Structure formats: C-alpha cells, structure tokens
Amino acid sequence: MENTFKNHINKQLPFLKDSRLLIAISGGLDSVVLTHLCKNAGLNVALAHCNFNLRPGDCDQDETFVVALADALDTEVFVQSFDTNAFSEAHKISTQMAARDLRYTWFNELITLLKFDYVLTAHHADDALETVLINLSRGTGLDGLTGIPEVNETVVRPLLPFSRAEIENYAKINNIEWREDSSNASTKYLRNKLRHDIIPQLKEINPQFLSNFKNTLSHLKASQAIVNESLDLVLKEAVLFSDAVTTKFSISVLQDLKSTEAFLYEIFKDFGFNSGAAIGDLMTAQSGKQLLSDTHLLLKNRAELVLTLKSESDGEDCITITQGVERIKINSGTLVITEVASISEHNANTVFVDKDSLQFPLTVRAWENGDYFYPLGMQGKKKLSKFFKDEKLSVLEKERAELLCTNDDIVWVINKRLDNRFKVTENTTQILKITIEA
Structure with a gap:
C-alpha cells in the first residue's frame, strides 16, 4: 500500500509534495495510517486534533494518544478543545453538524494564521460508498452520486482510492496502534447503520462490490464533466447579467433547450431549488411570480428569470x-x-x-x-x-x-x-x- 500511496501522490496529487500540510487526526485507524503514510512519503506535515468533549474520558485519552504519536514521529501537533454540546444548542444544529462546523472553522484559522496550504482528511473508498448511499436514500442528482471529492478547495483526501480493509491490513502489518471510537459502533446514526448492517451484506452478495462501485464512480465523474461542459455553454447564452447579488437569465434561451427541466435543475440546484419542473412552471407564469429557497429568490420578470440573494435587511422600517x-x-x-x-x-x-x-x-x-x-x-x-x-x-x-x-x-x-x-x-x-x- 505504501508504494501505491506514493504513486498516487506523484500522479494525481503532485502539488502536495511542495506544500505545507495539516493532517486532521482523530487518533482512529484511518487518520493514524494517513499520518504514517505521509511521513514515509516525505511530505511536510503537521497534525491537528479536535477534542470535542463528547465522550467523557475517552476524548482526553484520544488527545493524549495523538500528542504521543506526534512526539514519536517528531511532528508538530495542534490541539483544540471544544464545548460541542453548547455550540450545538446555541446554533440549534445536530451534534454531528456542530462538530463538523467547529473543526473546519478551526482548520481554516490554522491555514490562514500559520500559512498551511492544505488540510488532509482520511476519507477512504468505503466512506465514499456510504456517502453515495446516504445521498441516494435522501434523493439526489448526479453530484450526489459522485461520492466525496478528492480535492475541494483547501481540503484534500488522498486515501479515497483505498478501502478500509486495505488501510487496516497496512496498520496490522506495520504494527501501527490506533484508538477505537466507541460511538462508531452505534447504529443509531444512518452512516453507522450502513457501515455495520447494509454494506457488509452488499459485499457478501458480491465480493467485488466496492471495486465495482469505484469503477462506477469513475464513469459517473466522467459523465458529470460532460454535463458541466454542456452547462457552461448554456450559461454563456442564457445569462444576461450577473453581479455579486443578482443574475438574470433569458427565458427564451432556457425554453429552447432540449431536456429543459434537467438543465434548470442543474443551473439552480446550488441555490436551493431542487425542482426543474417548478422552475419551468415559473417561466410560463405571470410576471412577478417567484420561488423562494432558504438563501435565494427566483423571480419571473417579463422575459427574464431573476436570481437574487434574499435581502439581509436589519428589519428597520x-x-x-x-x-x-x-x-x-x-x-x-x-x-x-x-x-x-x-x-x-x-x-x-x-x-x-x-x-x-x-x-x-x-x-x-x-x-x-x-x-x-x-x-x-x-x-x-x-x-x-x-x-x-x-x-x-x-x-x-x-x-x-x-x-x-x-x-x-x-x-x-x-x-x-x-x-x-x-x-x-x-x-x-x-x-x-x-x-x-x-
């Protein structure tokens, strides 16, 4: 696996070799193996560990383990402690979402203040499969079926080509120790239920299931590239005006498209509109009709669709x-x-x-x-x-x-x-x- 990892970096992620990298490390199997692989590949890395204080005693032991690992590998380590439950209650979001927001906000602060180039996370092929199944169960478009992006701005996931079985086998062969998170065993979360109950059955039905999934993912990403290229051509014709707040689209150009609803979905999905049919109806409605998402307003104005951010008025009359x-x-x-x-x-x-x-x-x-x-x-x-x-x-x-x-x-x-x-x-x-x- 070590040679395969190095080859993957050289061919697909060569920019990492000349970058200052921050590894998001929990102390679990995946992030610990990623740390060892990066060190052995000669990458310039430091570690960042979040103590979310969600498992009394265990979280502190995870922190102690990560600090000891950094010392053993002669690697710089940053540790941050969070009151995750308080943040979750204050912002009225789930504990999982609170932990995610806290960790990535902190990572971005470290990148800005200490001049790191990228954050490396230890997501792997099984994680990508779980993500696709979750998106599929909730309803999704092509984006939701292409898994986890390997590079997303400053976040890079170099373990995506590898399965959890490969990662665990590498750890055992090399006598690498890691910490087990007891919450990962609970099936009250959808991701864990898929991981422990559903995916093992799929692999039992077809031992090549994960390998076939990775091939399918590759085909879907290629299809997505074709869709994006077509979308760019459409937008060059359809967009009449655009600034930081408002974009105006020609209704006649959009109506002349084949598969209009599909294009409407792809154009407007990132703004919170998930029905191409509803937008199609809006284009034929009276001027002044509108659709609302959580963040945007879409208005029919004569021969145009006007997309704009919702007003952030302070409410003063x-x-x-x-x-x-x-x-x-x-x-x-x-x-x-x-x-x-x-x-x-x-x-x-x-x-x-x-x-x-x-x-x-x-x-x-x-x-x-x-x-x-x-x-x-x-x-x-x-x-x-x-x-x-x-x-x-x-x-x-x-x-x-x-x-x-x-x-x-x-x-x-x-x-x-x-x-x-x-x-x-x-x-x-x-x-x-x-x-x-x-």
Missing part, C-alpha cells in the same frame, strides 16, 4: 441620519455623505445636493403607494409607481427601492434619480456629495 454622520449602513449598501467644494458628473450611485435645502435629520425608508417626487431633468412631479414602471423595474427591484428623504420630501430615489428641488444651483453655497457604496 426607517433609518435616521443625523447631521455630521458621514457613513451609515442601509439595506442596499453604505451611504457616504461628504461636503465638497464643487460638483462632478452625477451618476446612478452619486448625487450632489444643496445642503441648505435639507433639514436634518434625514431618513432612509422604503417607498409607499402614493409617493411622488420631482425627477431631475423633468418638469413637474411624478408618482413613484409611474416612475418605476417607466424605468422598467422588476417587482423585486421595486420591493427593494429605498428613498432618502428630508421631512416628508424625497431627496433621492437611491441609485435611480435625484429630486429636482434639491439639486445644486448657482446660488448654492454648501454642497453635499452623497454616494451609495455596495
């Missing part, structure tokens, strides 16, 4: 700006107010205002039916509802529109138009430059 305030956070960004000696060109994000025409405090609020203002460059007043219609704003853009006001008068429809009553004139003595920063 009205924000007050007292005189002298230079920066203040509002829903659409940060409002910056400065005194200047002269004006430059107006644009959507910046206006220049006659300070003496304002009465502080100013306010920022959402628009309401019946609101009107005097648009710069036009004669007379105009209702905001008519202004928004003429500007061809989507339902979502209307909902998120914000107004800068003095008393009850609108000074600026933020990011859209200044009110003519507050513009700088030849009689202006004090000029305020007001900018919205994303």
Whole structure:
C-alpha cells in the first residue's frame, strides 16, 4: 500500500509534495495510517486534533494518544478543545453538524494564521460508498452520486482510492496502534447503520462490490464533466447579467433547450431549488411570480428569470441620519455623505445636493403607494409607481427601492434619480456629495 500511496501522490496529487500540510487526526485507524503514510512519503506535515468533549474520558485519552504519536514521529501537533454540546444548542444544529462546523472553522484559522496550504482528511473508498448511499436514500442528482471529492478547495483526501480493509491490513502489518471510537459502533446514526448492517451484506452478495462501485464512480465523474461542459455553454447564452447579488437569465434561451427541466435543475440546484419542473412552471407564469429557497429568490420578470440573494435587511422600517454622520449602513449598501467644494458628473450611485435645502435629520425608508417626487431633468412631479414602471423595474427591484428623504420630501430615489428641488444651483453655497457604496 505504501508504494501505491506514493504513486498516487506523484500522479494525481503532485502539488502536495511542495506544500505545507495539516493532517486532521482523530487518533482512529484511518487518520493514524494517513499520518504514517505521509511521513514515509516525505511530505511536510503537521497534525491537528479536535477534542470535542463528547465522550467523557475517552476524548482526553484520544488527545493524549495523538500528542504521543506526534512526539514519536517528531511532528508538530495542534490541539483544540471544544464545548460541542453548547455550540450545538446555541446554533440549534445536530451534534454531528456542530462538530463538523467547529473543526473546519478551526482548520481554516490554522491555514490562514500559520500559512498551511492544505488540510488532509482520511476519507477512504468505503466512506465514499456510504456517502453515495446516504445521498441516494435522501434523493439526489448526479453530484450526489459522485461520492466525496478528492480535492475541494483547501481540503484534500488522498486515501479515497483505498478501502478500509486495505488501510487496516497496512496498520496490522506495520504494527501501527490506533484508538477505537466507541460511538462508531452505534447504529443509531444512518452512516453507522450502513457501515455495520447494509454494506457488509452488499459485499457478501458480491465480493467485488466496492471495486465495482469505484469503477462506477469513475464513469459517473466522467459523465458529470460532460454535463458541466454542456452547462457552461448554456450559461454563456442564457445569462444576461450577473453581479455579486443578482443574475438574470433569458427565458427564451432556457425554453429552447432540449431536456429543459434537467438543465434548470442543474443551473439552480446550488441555490436551493431542487425542482426543474417548478422552475419551468415559473417561466410560463405571470410576471412577478417567484420561488423562494432558504438563501435565494427566483423571480419571473417579463422575459427574464431573476436570481437574487434574499435581502439581509436589519428589519428597520426607517433609518435616521443625523447631521455630521458621514457613513451609515442601509439595506442596499453604505451611504457616504461628504461636503465638497464643487460638483462632478452625477451618476446612478452619486448625487450632489444643496445642503441648505435639507433639514436634518434625514431618513432612509422604503417607498409607499402614493409617493411622488420631482425627477431631475423633468418638469413637474411624478408618482413613484409611474416612475418605476417607466424605468422598467422588476417587482423585486421595486420591493427593494429605498428613498432618502428630508421631512416628508424625497431627496433621492437611491441609485435611480435625484429630486429636482434639491439639486445644486448657482446660488448654492454648501454642497453635499452623497454616494451609495455596495
């Protein structure tokens, strides 16, 4: 196995040879064997051990074991203790999710502070099989059937080609000691039930089951690459606009696709939308209809689908700006107010205002039916509802529109138009430059 591991690093993960690596080590069989293999392969590694304090006594013994192993291998080790149960309760998540969040947050801190390049975890082929079966039982697409990625940003899993049986055999041949986690024997967790009850039966039915699974995984990943390539070509045509918050898609381009529902699922699944059929129905619905996921909103707006992050509004109906305030956070960004000696060109994000025409405090609020203002460059007043219609704003853009006001008068429809009553004139003595920063 040692030579096979070295060959795998040389052929598939050569970047690890010139990197500073952090091994996530529990003290169990898999991570201990990974540590020995990396040391014997001459990789530059340090160890990182999490004490989750979930098994009284055992967790402390795991920590002692890992520290002793690091000393025996003359390897740097980092240890962090967590109150996992308290974190789980505070964030209303399962103990397993809490432990995962805590460990990866800490790993990222070590990478940033101590300049490590990658974290190595000891996931192997059996883990990948368990993950696919879990995803299959819950319902999944192609991504969920391709197992655990070998490289995912700064996380690398060099043991994925190897089975648990190979890893255990290597440990026994080389007299390597490890710690057994008693919780791994419990079948109350789905993963453990698969590991102890279901997968052994599958292997009994077909002794080549794991090997065949790895071959299938390889074929599925190749198919996924083809899908991704097709998806990239579709998105080049379908995406009309995109920034950090909003992406607009051409409905006509999406409707002309063969297997439209399949493409819709692949395009929008990472944003929490898991039904291509529902998105297909949205494309033929009336303008203004929308779908919501936990993180995003998908809106039908005329000939477009508009995907946007949900607003992270602080919930205030009205924000007050007292005189002298230079920066203040509002829903659409940060409002910056400065005194200047002269004006430059107006644009959507910046206006220049006659300070003496304002009465502080100013306010920022959402628009309401019946609101009107005097648009710069036009004669007379105009209702905001008519202004928004003429500007061809989507339902979502209307909902998120914000107004800068003095008393009850609108000074600026933020990011859209200044009110003519507050513009700088030849009689202006004090000029305020007001900018919205994303």
